[in-house]
Amino acid sequence: MKTPILLSRIEHIVCKLNFDWIRLAIILLLLSTFSVTTFAQNKLWDKAFGGSDNDQLSSMHLTSDGGYILGGTSRSPASGDKSEGNKGGDAGDSDYWVIKLKADGTKAWDKTLGGTGGENLTSVQQTNDGGYILIGQSESNKSGDKTEDNKGEEYTTDFWIVKLNANGTKAWDKTIGGNNYDVFPSIQQTLDGGYILGGGSYSGKSGDKSEVSKGGPDYWVVKIDAAGHKEWDNTLGGSEEDLLTSLQQTLDGGYILGGRSTSGKSGDKTDDSRDTSQSEWNKGDYWIVKIDGKGNKIWDKTFGGNRGDFLTSLQQTSDGGYILGGSSRSDISGDKTEGNKGIRDYTDYWVVKVNTDGTKAWDKTLGGNHIDVLASVQQTREGGYILGGSSRSNMGRDKSEDPRGDVTYENRYDYWVVKLQADGTEQWDKTLGGDYSDRLAVLQQTPDGNYMLGGTSEYNISGDKTEAKGGEDYWVVKVQESGKKRQTITFNPILYKTLSDSPFSLSAKSSSGLPVSFSILSGPATIKDNTVTLTGLGTVSIKASQAGNNIYNAAFEVSQVFLVEAATPFAKLWDKTFGGSFRDELSAMVATADGGYLLGGFSSSGISGDKTEATNGIWLVKINAHGAKEWNKTFGSVFIEGLSAMITTADGGYLLGGTSDSEKDYWIGKFDAMGNKVWEKAYGGKDEDDLTALIATPDAGYLLGGYSRSGKGGDKSEDSRFCDGEGCSIDYWVIKIDGNGNKIWDKTLGGNAPDFLRALITTADGGYLLGGWSGSPVSGDKSQDSRGDADYWIVKIDTDGKKVWDKTFGGNNLDELKALVTTADGGYLLGGIPNPGLVGIRAKLVGMEMGMK
Incomplete structure (x- = not known):
């Protein structure tokens, strides 16, 4: 078994993100208001270092001679810039690889260090004696440059510390670990000449670890002397997962620790989790812990929003407080005062300024329309902050430049650097990259007031990249500070x-x-x-x-x-705008019995503008016949992802429908005439289920419709129409409920390819007509072959959900049905979009007779 290269803390976060392509829709924005900016940061130079295989940079520091020390992980043999071969003797094994650069970026020397297994370097720093201290994780036993055996079971990892002399020769090494995985270590030389190191530990009391595990992985901090001998260690954690990613000695001789925690109030954690998403993957809050010089906890603080926040960097600031940086999926909630900038589930940079006692001073969210993952934050000399990470976003929101590379490349990232003023106001930003993936790991301000960026770059010379060596290379870029201000x-x-x-x-x-x-x-x-x-x-x-x-x-x-x-005989009576200070999206509207209207959608605004409640969630606005607002209500729930349908009910109230968050189930909520919640329900199987339509039924109940990936289980009484070893296809799924939300029956309809239900109507005989689009050939419930990539597919069912007939309509491309109506002659009118890849929308209408069999 080989230990994979750990690309960096960035990749550790990004690789866990799982996005549903079904939700990525084409949005045509003909009317918009937006602000964007430009800047004048100039690239001074860039350098790539690598061998013939993959080399990934994770750490970089300025050195006393004006140069730089780079550290990371390499799989390359002796080739290119790499003067030594792989220490493991196997091309799949990785080693520490350290490069000393001169001030102009040229290589002075390099050093490869490793054992017969896999090693992944996470941090390198210059020491007071002019040498260097390295740390990472290793699965090797005593071999190569490693003088001690692994402390845990086979293939588990320990912290491996290596001290180098000023010329790169090894002075000593030390293995520190327990009986399980010890991962993502950081290290800093302390005022007494020793070192503080810490990371995440899955180990129990064993080896060098003197305390039992508190839950999942815990923060594990170890103090060693100048020769590498352990002085003390401390384990800190709650009942779930706590992964330390950054630490620093503080001005008072103690230490500040930071990372990601999924724990609630338990163990050493005194605050509840802010994350309410119930996600199995992307949960977490920032968790910082202040300890004294002996490792005793002084205080701890949790910061987060409702959907997963991952701290990757922290630093004590000149005022004695702290700046925290990482990535966030959260909307306005908890400690987060700004909403997500991109499509939901994509991450933004999130920076939190903390006072000396751990209380929050301010926070700032920065991002574009796609994934933005922050790796490093530092205070600059004038009191502002420089942020660096990786971005897949296009120009817009806080990002002033488009991606450098091939936008069709799935794993494309660019370096994205953002400069903030001392109060968190954005000053400028800079995008740097080549054709493929460029992932920034670290940045520092240089003595001349400029900035040095370091990370990993794939493949060829392109864009801002003037050198390339192998598959993946270390890529360092020096960028000039701009003297001008940003404007929008x-x-x-x-x-x-x-x-x-x-x-x-x-x-x-x-x-x-x-x-x-x-x-x-x-x-x-x-x-x-x-x-x-x-x-x-x-x-x-x-x-x-x-x-x-x-x-x-x-x-x-x-x-x-x-x-x-051209002028028309219709005159506009009025128009109204409703909103708060952030993003408010209207998705449904119904006429009310009093001649007014109810508007429904999702709001990320706080109390501002027309919004009187701070909750992030479904926002209802009642207006009268003239468009004047009568009342508004915000309904926040851990269950709701968004509103997709809304109808009036016989009692004067409303039924709202959408898709639940994290679990991806159908969600409905019953509200009275004043917008107060009466009840809510969720229905789902074991996989993802998305509600798209709902209607009232003649028996005072409701029919819910959407599409489902789930097999039989939960509220779903039938298997998907097609499953294989990779999962199940997508089917129409309808649920009949009574007036109180109790399920009466459900029905699954589909073929052996994806089928997406979009509309429902009742029919004169008490049954229902379901409409959507299908990619299925003749299979399952589909009796006619596909006409193209996907077609309109309508299905008639009776009052008990049994299929009566189905019909397919389409051309030779993609045709998406969006709407169904009954016509005066007893037939139906179908409408939708043919070939949505074309710019613009035109209606496709198909007339049908009621008697179709």
Whole structure:
């Protein structure tokens, strides 16, 4: 068995993220308001170091001679920049690989260290005597450069510490561990010349570990003297998983520890978990622990939101407090004051400033539309902060540049660096990368006020990468600090226009206060200053820009697109905007008996604007016939992922439906006429089930519909129509319930490929018509062959859920049914989207007769 290279704490987090492609939808945004920026950070130089195989950098530090020491893990033989071969004698084994650089980035020397098993280096630092201290994890017994056997069972890992002299020769090494896995260690030289080291431990009381396990993995801290002899150790944890990822000696001679915890209030943990997601994979909070110089706990603090937060870096700040950095999936909740910036379940950078006593001063969320994983945070000389990590996001939100590489490459990441002012305000950001995956592990401010970035890069010379050596290389980049300030443009959306609206004025402003300029990009219009004159019908695109000056960088250009239409006999009566300070998404609306309307969706805003409750969750807004708000209610639940359907009920209330969080079950909630919750229910099988539609039934009950991956189990009485060794396909799944939410029956319908239900209607004979789209050929319940990639598929069932007939309609591409209605002649009208890869939407209508058999 070989120990895999641990890519870094970044990869440890990212590799656990599991995303459902089904939820990635094409969203056409014709009207939008957004702010983006530019900057002027220049790359000074970059260097790649590697052999012929994979080499992954995890640590980098400035050295006293103005150079740098790099450390990581290598599988390469002697080749390229690597002067020594693999110590394990097997190409699958990994070793420590350390490189000393001069100030200009050229190599001074390199050193490979390892035993016959696998070693993964996690940290390297220069020591007071001019040498270097290395730490990582090792599964090797006494062999090669390793002078002690593994302390645990075969293939488990211990902390392996190596002291090097200034020229890279080995001075001594030390193995520290228990009887199980001891992982992700960090190390720092202490004021007395010794070292403090810590990581996560699965070991019980055994070997060098003097205390029993507290739960899952625990924080394990070990103090050694200058020669590597243990002075003391301490185990800290709660009843679940606690994984230490960063530690530092503090100004008072004690230590601050930080990492990820899934534990509630238990053991050494005095706060409950903030995470309410019930996820088996991506749970966790930041957990910091302050201990004294002997390892005794002084205090601990938990910081987190509702969906998983992973601390990777911490540092004591000049005011005696602490800056914490990591990655977050959480919305506004718990200690998190800003919502997730991307698609739900994607991570953002999350930075928390903590006072000396561990209380929170402020927090900041930064991200784009995809995955952003923070690896390192440091305070800068002027009191601000520099953040570095890896990003898959496009330009937008807090990210001012598009990815460097091939956007179709599945594992694509770029280095993403963000500079904050002392109060957490974003100052600038920088994206650096090549064609493939570039994962930043560490960054530091250099003596000249610039920044050194280090991480791992894949493959070829491209983008910002001027060198390449093998499969994966160490990649270091020096970036110049910018002296200019960041500015943004906010360009108000332009609603559709008619020729009678011409001329009209544009409204946009820059955060700097500098004047914004406008120009026509395309379309039947002219512009003078901020006044637009329309010259015909069609689509108009207008650009807003601000060129900057000696204080501010140029702002990124922002465009708005609008349609000039012919005048119609319809006149707009009114329009209304409802929202808070963050993201509020409307997904359902119903007319009410009093002539008004109920609006429903999901809100990430706190108390602000039209929102009177701080809860993050489903947001209901009741308006009257003229659009005036009467009341609003926010319903937050650990169960709800989003709202997908809403109907009025016979008692004047409402039934809401959606999909539950983490467990992915159907969720419904019954609310009274004033928006107060009466009851809620969840229905599901053992896998993922997504509710997309619901209707009231003639017997005062309800029919729920959606699609399911689940086999038989839970509330699901039938197996999926097709399963193999990799799991089950997706089927239509309908559930009949009574007026109180009790299940009466359920029915699974599908073929041997994915089938997605999108709409339900009742039929005149007391049955139901189900509609959606299917990729299945003739199989299971599907009686007609596929016409293309996917087709409209409708299924008629009777009042007890038994299938009466089914029909398939489609062309030679992808056709997605979205809506069903009954027509006056007793037939049905089907509507949806053909080939959604095309820009725009057009209706596809299929008329049907009621008597179809």
